[in-house]
Amino acid sequence: MTELAVQFTAHLNCTSRCPSEMNVMRACSVLRPVVLLGPAPWRRAHSLASFHQASQLPKKKFQHLLFPQSALEAHLVRGAGGMNLQLFQPSDEDIARAEKLFIPSPKHKIDYSFSAVRMEHALPISQPEVCFIGRSNVGKSSLIRALFSLAPDVEVRVSKTPGHTKKMNFFTVGKAFTLVDMPGYGYKAPRDFVDMVESYLQTRRNLVRTFLLVDGSVGVQEADRVAIEMCDEFGLPFVVVLTKIDKGSKGVLLTHLLQVQEVIEKRTTCCYPQPFLVSSTQFSGIHLLRCFIAHVTGNILLTSDAKGS
Numbered sequence: 001m002t003e004l005a006v007q008f009t010a011h012l013n014c015t016s017r018c019p020s021e022m023n024v025m026r027a028c029s030v031l032r033p034v035v036l037l038g039p040a041p042w043r044r045a046h047s048l049a050s051f052h053q054a055s056q057l058p059k060k061k062f063q064h065l066l067f068p069q070s071a072l073e074a075h076l077v078r079g080a081g082g083m084n085l086q087l088f089q090p091s092d093e094d095i096a097r098a099e100k101l102f103i104p105s106p107k108h109k110i111d112y113s114f115s116a117v118r119m120e121h122a123l124p125i126s127q128p129e130v131c132f133i134g135r136s137n138v139g140k141s142s143l144i145r146a147l148f149s150l151a152p153d154v155e156v157r158v159s160k161t162p163g164h165t166k167k168m169n170f171f172t173v174g175k176a177f178t179l180v181d182m183p184g185y186g187y188k189a190p191r192d193f194v195d196m197v198e199s200y201l202q203t204r205r206n207l208v209r210t211f212l213l214v215d216g217s218v219g220v221q222e223a224d225r226v227a228i229e230m231c232d233e234f235g236l237p238f239v240v241v242l243t244k245i246d247k248g249s250k251g252v253l254l255t256h257l258l259q260v261q262e263v264i265e266k267r268t269t270c271c272y273p274q275p276f277l278v279s280s281t282q283f284s285g286i287h288l289l290r291c292f293i294a295h296v297t298g299n300i301l302l303t304s305d306a307k308g309s
């Protein structure tokens, strides 16, 4: 594999603010990769290749972190319809270029911008926007926090209690794009959810892609079907993201993935055909999603034929 500026940090087993290389290695050896931050030597960008050697982790495991679908392919019955789980296949170079967008600098600030409870409070913005919707507790805020792990000053609150996010929270990524964390629907959704989120989805002009999150450990629920129908009815280009793929067995995850693919194929016209798989705790699928976001917001042109429309 070519040089790829994939960075990892240790968020566990690190006893000091500046963990030693040993602590970083120890954390990585239990496969909890996150992101290396800031200027200190231990925070330097590591190439994927050198990181393999340093951590003694098999290349395959890194491949699975970057492309979680590849871990499931082995569970498919040989010749079962020639299913292609991975349509969006950016090159290492594409992924590395996308990563740079998520690294803050004095000229490229990544920050929480504002919150809104009604569309009237949502400032009009010209830069492209992406939003994250899904049932309460599906992992929207956690995913956004993982996407922003290279910008540790950005605070994204997550909670075990469903219904935690009550407002639409807007984050700016320099002049490149805006990202919106939405309150969840279903159990304990805010009362004004419909006024807030539906009117946002219907009227936000700079919205280029909606990411609809479905819990990969439980599969598509009735509330998810309603949301999928809503996105299609509104004519929104949207993408399904299966979250929490670290929970449960590979077989269960594969069942839910196939279930989602069937719903997309049979019931939608506006949905991207490939669901994305992520774990915000194990950090898998995050680099791929960053690359997809960078691409759909017009910030990178893919070098490869990655089917990123």
Ligand SMILES: Nc1nc2c(ncn2[C@@H]2O[C@H](COP(=O)(O)OP(=O)(O)OP(=O)(O)O)[C@@H](O)[C@H]2O)c(=O)[nH]1
Pocket (backbone or CB within 6 Å): 134, 135, 136, 137, 138, 139, 140, 141, 142, 143, 157, 158, 159, 160, 161, 162, 163, 164, 165, 166, 182, 183, 184, 185, 243, 244, 245, 246, 247, 278, 279, 280, 281, 282
């Ligand atoms: N195992 C696992 N747990 C996760 C993952 N992502 C989120 N969680 C947990 O799921 C719970 C809910 O996460 P949030 O990110 O707050 O969910 P949310 O969709 O923003 O919820 P609301 O704001 O209430 O709509 C928290 O306890 C998270 O730690 C994941 O990838 N794996």
Ligand SMILES: [Mg+2]
Pocket (backbone or CB within 6 Å): 140, 141, 142, 157, 158, 164, 165, 181, 182, 183
């Ligand atoms: Mg939330």
